[in-house]
Amino acid sequence: MPSPVPEIPPSLWEGLRNRDDSSLSELYRLTYNDLLNFGIYFGFTATDTKDAINQVYLELWERGEKLPVVGNIRSYLITALRRKLLKDFNRENHFTELTGREPGYEPPYEEVIVQAQEQQHLQQTLQQALSQLTPRQRQLIELRFFRNQGNEEIAEATGMHINTVYNTLSSALKLLRQTLNRKEKRSLVPLWLLIFSLLGL
């Protein structure tokens, strides 16, 4: 699965070391989604990850010119976030899932997104809904809603025609919504069955 990560200009890091406000904002915007995905892949909730990202940036800002000159900004940020998450945002139940899992290991999107749902019944329903999609449909859903890519970007990245991108996404969304909505109403089914069987008697 391609994971397009925006290029980070070294000048932004230099700007951060000089406590330049607009460099901070630009760096934040460029790295936010990538860092969030990392935390989510790592088994943390999006909210916890967001708070950890802000704490990491807060500390970077405070260190200012004491920050080292960094070659690979992305991996520096990811290491800092990983440390922050493990040190300050660790919940017992997450930890047991995490041990032994390398940060480089990326489970498939379906698995991650299902894990990210807090309610158990939603996890099952979503899993079922996603399993009905073709691999192509799943890939486009991931690119659009998890990797934050626009329709044209997706067309470029996959080599598909823009209309095909629309149609594939459209049919995928229809399938997803059908399954999710049907499941929401499912709790009513036994009652209807009961009534019908009573009528039959």
Added chain:
Amino acid sequence: MSMNAMKHDFYTADDFLLDDSFVAYRQGTDPAAIAYWTEWQRRKPGNLPAFREAERLHSMLSGHKPGLEASLQELKTLLADRQAETIPVVDFQPQQTRFQTGWWIAAASILVMLGLGGYWLWQNQTVSYRTDYGQQKTITLPDGSTVTLNSHSVLSHRRHWASGENRDVTLTGEGYFSVHHLEAHVPFRVHSEGAFTVQVLGTEFTMTSRSNLHRVVLNRGKVEVSGSDSRPVLTLVPGQLAELDSATGQLTRREVSPERYNGWLRNQLVFDEITLPEAIRQVEEQFGIDVRFDPAEAGSRRFSGILPLKDPEKVLNTLAVYHQLKITKKGDAYLLNR
């Protein structure tokens, strides 16, 4: 814009999800898109249910990510606060309160007058420490354990702790405890007025005991929480929270991030998936201000985030924006409404 608006009024849930501008609004990456779709919702178009369905599905498929600009705004308020602040508010030096000095003088005179009998009485006197709204204070207890008191709190204990004797303190308000483990395994107990007692050997935890909120969050070690009656005690392991339901009197336990509950130690106000009324209560207790709002307008949205502890107006502003409410100041009180 009006052409667009017309078109958008006939969108289905899938149309929204296929629209780059809608997705940019959900991701919080484009301020213009955020402004447009916020305004669009205010008009209450007929297809608002489809819009809500699209929002729900987007949230699910994105892993419930918070929007970018809102998160950046949170960081900015934290930073602004840090820059304005040169002297740390949390004072890690043990402090003696005037109150305590008073007791010293009183105790000295008793000592002179009554000799050893007075000395005995003095040892059994209760010492109290208190903090005002917006103030924090770190206290060193007779056994070397420390307590950092949050805003508007009182801690009291007997002045002298004989070795081998139980260590008892009483807390009203909120405090972060760092308790030394003594070789004699002497228990350390924190009592809260009529709610529950926490017993430990050596640990770190945050305890809150305010009017209708009684809570313990454990960072390290192990604690036992017992209610005021003879219900079975709860044992907590790190990362767990115990809370007393004031309505039912039931003690419950759940997993949390302990860091979220002692943010005030780092000058941060941490909100964890809470509704507006809960957030307002937290703000009122922290700053001692009066905030009025119509519970009917509060909605059910839950807010999570870390905000600076210095400025109540900044905190209220962020909450108001999140819940799409306006904030006005009326005398000493703040008013939140549509």
